[in-house]
Amino acid sequence: MAAGEAGKAVRIGRGPATVIGSSSRQPGHPPLAQRPAPFARKGEAGSPWRLAGLFCLGRVSRRNRGGFLRKFLPSRLHPAAFAVLAVFTCAAAPSHAQSANHSSTEPPAFREVVDELGRTIRIPQQVRHIVSLSPSSTETIYALGLQDRLLGDTDYCDYPPDAQKKTKVGGATNPSLEVIASLHPDLVLVTKLNRLETTQSLEELGIPSYATDPHTVADILSSIKTLADVLGAPEAGASVAENLQHRLDDLQHRIGDLPPKRVLFVVWTQPLISTGQNTFLADALRHSGAVSVVNSSQDWPQVNLEEVARLQPDFLVFAQSQPGNASREVEKLATLPGWKIIHAVRDRRYAVISDAVNRPAPRIVSAIEELARQLHPKAFAEKSPDAKRDTKKETEKENPPSRPLAFAPFSWSPPHSPHGHSTSAGGCLCGR
Amino acid sequence: MRPLTFRKLFFQCFLLAVILFFVVILALKFGAVPVSLYALGRDLLRVLLGQSSQISSDYGLIIQNIRFPRIILAIIVGASLSVAGTSFQALLRNPLADPYVLGVSYGAAVTAVLGLVAEPHLALPPALAALFTPLCAFIGAAATITAVYFLGRRQGQIESNTLLLGGVITGYFLSAIIVFLLSTVNSSNTRGMVFWLMGNLSTSFQKSVYWFLAAGFLLATGVIYASANDLNILLSGEKEAMHLGVDVRRVRFVVYVAASLLTGLAVSVSGAIGYVGLIVPHIIRLIFGSDHRTLLPTSALGGAIAMVIADTLARIVVAPNELPVGAVTAVVGAPLFIYLLRRRFA
Secondary structure, rough: HHHHHHHHHHHHHHHHHHHHHHHHHHOOOOOOOOOOOOOOOOOOOOOOHHHHHHHHHHHHHHHHHHHHHHHHHHOOOOOOHHHHHHHHHHHHHHHHHHHHHHHHOOOOOOOEEEEOOOOOEEEEOOOOOEEEEEHHHHHHHHHOOHHEEEEEEOOOOOOOOHHHOOOOOOOOOOEEEHHHHHHHOOEEEEOOOOOOHOOOHHOOOHHHHHHHOOHHHHHHHEEEEEEEEHHHHHHOOOOOHHHHHHHHHHHHHHHHOOOOOOEEEOOOOOOOEEEOOHHHHHHHHHOOOEEEEEOOOOOOEEHHHHHHHOOOOEEEEEEEEEOOHHHHHHHOOOOOOOHHHHHHHHOOOOOOOEEHHHHOOOOOHHHHHHHHHHHHHHHHHHHOOOOOOOOOHHHHHHHHHHHHOOOOOOOOOOOOOOOOOOOOOOOOOOOO | OOOOOHHHHHHHHHHHHHHHHHHHHHHHHHHOOOOOHHHHHHHHHHHOOOHHHHOOOOOHHHHHHHHHHHHHHHHHHHHHHHHHHHHHHHHOOOOOOOOOOOHHHHHHHHHHHHHHHHHHHHHOOOOHHHHHHHHHHHHHHHHHHHHHHOOEEEEEEEEOOHHHHHHHHHHHHHHHHHEEEEEEEEEEEEHHHHHHHOOOOOOOOHHHHHHHHHHHHHHHHHHHHOOOHHHHEEEEOOOHHHEEEEHHHHHHHHHHHHHHHHHHHHHHHOOOOOOOHHHHHHHHHHHHOOOHHHHHHHHHHHHHHHHHHHHHHHOOOOOOEOOOOOHHHHHHHHHHHHHHHHHHHO
């Protein structure tokens, strides 16, 4: 009984403080100057609760140390745990609202939203301070033009380049809860990249976390829209989603009638790891006029090379962050007896796209377009009337900004030219 | 010591070689791509008659270029690990010793992971790039072997317990470094690295690598076999061996280096595959006795058989996907070993 009240007391203490802090803060002020340390904030949260808070942090960090390998296990979030959490949050709800009324003149300080894992979370009406725990959420926030609200992101958040300058809270699987807490976010954005323990610890600290979990490209678009609503920027969300949908429709219009290319998406070569059919990656391949030859229900199956040699994919598809890696990789594979008998390797038929395809964020549409251009060059050749296959590269290099640029300052041109790094091998556009 | 009858050695080896032959045939037949025994026999006959150019069918190419090299790799790795395990168990006079007990696999893994991180940034020619990771792994294994050797040396000679503890601690230290590396490098690379650490035989190599591995295996096993008598005497105790005129220091050094070389070669091409080096020597000992003059060749054959079976299972159980072969060796090896152990003492 006492323990339950203790939990509430901490929450009550923290709830209104967040509202006061956020409403009184001016845009230009540094976030930390306005606020006291997380556990010494209010008189009512006296020393026992402070100790409890510290204990909870300590326990969390100890958990983190052992959890390295969990990264590689499927992080299925337990529904029962969320049910308990949801009940707990609801039980705490009325007292939140009351104390909010005392300290603030704007009547409803909080609202409840349901995230993509079905969890009900309580967030302030105005979400002004966000921490992103995955590269895809970071990219989405930039695409929505809400980057000023993003206070912190992870070490892996490298796009757009500006995201690297944000306060780093650590990796996706082992973020520093202390740094997150010190940023006083209204909301933390999580995905399946993150561990359940992280969201639970955030919950214990009174920081709500909103999970996105798209499984298809359509999911990604609707997920962006919903997130924009949650963050209070529905117009930006609608415009981003509409633009992406328009580009996908346009692509579909160009390549919809063409037979899909059979491809092997290469995650890793030795051993060969590809992607299964239930991932958003496989769906992205379908959108770019390709179909993965690997038929597996696992998300990241280790595939037998014999099977690939039997299926003989038309193309290998690499997702690379650094240009040039893929051509070296293919040259390397072409020296090996086991890989040489795969015709796509022998004939150097491969496509290289940005590793944005690995992230369920708006940029995935650019990656889809890149892949479609490489797999179905003829469908894109009609723009320049006398374009032959040889001159196509140049024409494309000349007008990359033909892609719609709807929302400044976020540029949609891919980080490198789609064909720039396959020219050395020269084979990826041949005759297909 | 009973005199070694060549008939006995020949009989045991012949028996195991026949088993290995049939296991290899079955391993060639089963896989993601179905092959009939008839087609297999016809193509084998053509290879034996020197008409391998007539094999042009798709499955023939697959077997020739993927499945057969993989089986050869399994044979070499299995035999190497098994001989290394036998040697370490005798050398350290500890039944729990296995090829990885001295931290060799972790040393190989550290440099392999570093190699995987560094390789994209070095503009290596393709043929060398394909060999880069195994080379790094072997360098790491060799460095660890040397370091542990000096850790285990006291007053100019190796001491079993110091060597064992030094190796175990080195292993822990290096595994901590691996965890550090894996949690700091970019997440998209770690997936492949973890698969590498779990051990797998699916890697494809240039033909010369197989010849190199086979030569290294024969050389190191030959060196150990030359000390087989001394290892037998060493089993009865160091002092006793010294009194019987065995140069314990020299035997230790030679067997240590040769067994570590075998482990390093195996680890650099397959990652760390557990249990084979521990269990196969024990099983062979339970069946054929513990005379190292027969134990070394028979456990080499036994290790090869075990590894080919394990790898075939890894290939076919969830085909067309694969299991890590280390998981198969553990799941199949441990119960088999317990069964033999209990039956022996029942």
